[in-house]
Amino acid sequence: MERRRLLFLVVLVVVLTGCGGVSDAPSEPGTIDNSTNGVNNQTTTDSEPTEPESSDRDDDTNDAVTDGEDTDDxxxxxxxxxxxxxxxxxxxxxxxxxxxxxxxxxxxxxxxxxxxxxxxxxxxxxxxxxxxxxxxxxxxxxxxxxxxxxxxxxxxxxxxxxxxxxxxxxxxxxxxxxxxxxxxxxxxxxxxxxxxxxxxxxxxxxxxxxxxxxxxxLGLAHNEGPRDLMAPKTPKYHEQETTKIHIKNDANIETRLVEEEVTKALDYFTDEENVEKEPLNYEQVGEVDQAHLIITYSNKPGICDISGGSCIREGEYEAQTGIYVENTRNRDTLAYHVGYWLAGDYFDERPEEFNTDSYEERKQWPSE
CATH class of the missing domain: 3.40.390.10 (Collagenase (Catalytic Domain))
Structure with missing residues (x-):
C-alpha cells in the first residue's frame, strides 16, 4: 500500500484583527501575551472621560484598546x-x-x-x-x-x-x-x-x-475533492458557512442586556453593505464547546492582561476563538468592543469609526 502521513494544524489565527495585519489601536498601546500555546493575545481598551484611570486590575478601570502582531498558523x-x-x-x-x-x-x-x-x-x-x-x-x-x-x-x-x-x-x-x-x-x-x-x-x-x-x-490530498473540506488550513471562524457563536455572561448583570449589545455588533457584519468580504452568517449556540467563537463579558479583571478593556485570543477549547470584554463599566461600549475585533476580519483596514477613543462615540456605535 502506498500511503503518506498528513498532518493537520489548528488554525486559530488570533490576531489584532483576526486575520488581517497589525492595525493602530484607537487609544494607547497595551501588552501582548504570547504565552498561550504560541498564540498572540491582543487587548483593547477605551477611556471614559468622566472616570479616573487606575493602574490596578480591577473592575474600576476604564476600557482600553491595544493591538499586537498576528500569528498565521x-x-x-x-x-x-x-x-x-x-x-x-x-x-x-x-x-x-x-x-x-x-x-x-x-x-x-x-x-x-x-x-x-x-x-x-x-x-x-x-x-x-x-x-x-x-x-x-x-x-x-x-x-x-x-x-x-x-x-x-x-x-x-x-x-x-x-x-x-x-x-x-x-x-x-x-x-x-x-x-x-x-x-x-x-x-x-x-x-x-x-x-x-x-x-x-x-x-x-x-x-x-x-x-x-x-x-x-479515502485517497484525497489537500485541495482535492470538496475544497472547503480538504483545504490545508482550518477555516477561520468568520469563514465558516455558519459561524456558531456562544455569548457568555460572567458579570453580575442581566444576560439579556449583554446579548442585546453583542447582537448589535454581530448584526452589523451580517449586512453586505457594511463589510468588504462575505457577510457574517451566524447562529447562537447554548454550550461553549459547540462554538467557533465565544464572546465573553466579564467583571473578572486580568482576562486581557490589561486593566479592563477587551481582547481577542484563543477560546476555552482547541480551535476556538474568543473575544473577551472586561469590566462591568464597559457595558455601554460592549457592542463597540465586539465590533472592533470583528472588524479586523472583515476589513483590510478598519474604518475610521473604529479609530476613536471617545467614550461617547463608542457608546453610540453602531450609529444609525
Missing amino acids: AVTDDGDADDSLPTDANDDSSTDDVNPRNPYGKDELAVYVDTEAEKREVSSEIEDALAYWEDNADEHVRYEIAYTQVEQPANADVHVKFENVTSCGTSDTDRGQINGCADLVESGPVDTAEISIQTEITRPILEWTLKHELGHS
Whole structure:
C-alpha cells in the first residue's frame, strides 16, 4: 500500500484583527501575551472621560484598546511516512464486484474509534463524519463506501484514535497546534489506515477535522475533492458557512442586556453593505464547546492582561476563538468592543469609526 502521513494544524489565527495585519489601536498601546500555546493575545481598551484611570486590575478601570502582531498558523503535509503496515489482513470479502479505484478492496469498511483520551461524548460527531463520506465518497473519490463501527482494533480497516497529537512524523510542526493526522491511502492493498485526532477540540471543528482526515484515508490530498473540506488550513471562524457563536455572561448583570449589545455588533457584519468580504452568517449556540467563537463579558479583571478593556485570543477549547470584554463599566461600549475585533476580519483596514477613543462615540456605535 502506498500511503503518506498528513498532518493537520489548528488554525486559530488570533490576531489584532483576526486575520488581517497589525492595525493602530484607537487609544494607547497595551501588552501582548504570547504565552498561550504560541498564540498572540491582543487587548483593547477605551477611556471614559468622566472616570479616573487606575493602574490596578480591577473592575474600576476604564476600557482600553491595544493591538499586537498576528500569528498565521499553517497546515502542512509531512511527507512520506513508514510504508510498513500491520501484516494481518482483515479483508475476507470478495473483490470481484469492488470498484478498482477502491484501495481497500471492499465496499464496507470496519472502523474502530478509540475515545479513551477524549473526556466528552463525541459519538454524534463521529457518526456525522462517517455518514458524510457514505453520502459523498462516490462523487469525490469515485467509489462508494459504507462504514461499520467495530469493538476491536484488530478487526478495523480504519483506526481512529483521540490523543494529544504532537507530531505527525515531521519536524515542520512549529507553526501551529496540530489538529489531526491521517494516512493518505492512494493505493492498495490496505490493512489498516490510521487517523489521529486532537482531544478537546471545539465540536464544530472536531466534526470538520474528522471529515477532513477520513477524506485522506479515502485517497484525497489537500485541495482535492470538496475544497472547503480538504483545504490545508482550518477555516477561520468568520469563514465558516455558519459561524456558531456562544455569548457568555460572567458579570453580575442581566444576560439579556449583554446579548442585546453583542447582537448589535454581530448584526452589523451580517449586512453586505457594511463589510468588504462575505457577510457574517451566524447562529447562537447554548454550550461553549459547540462554538467557533465565544464572546465573553466579564467583571473578572486580568482576562486581557490589561486593566479592563477587551481582547481577542484563543477560546476555552482547541480551535476556538474568543473575544473577551472586561469590566462591568464597559457595558455601554460592549457592542463597540465586539465590533472592533470583528472588524479586523472583515476589513483590510478598519474604518475610521473604529479609530476613536471617545467614550461617547463608542457608546453610540453602531450609529444609525
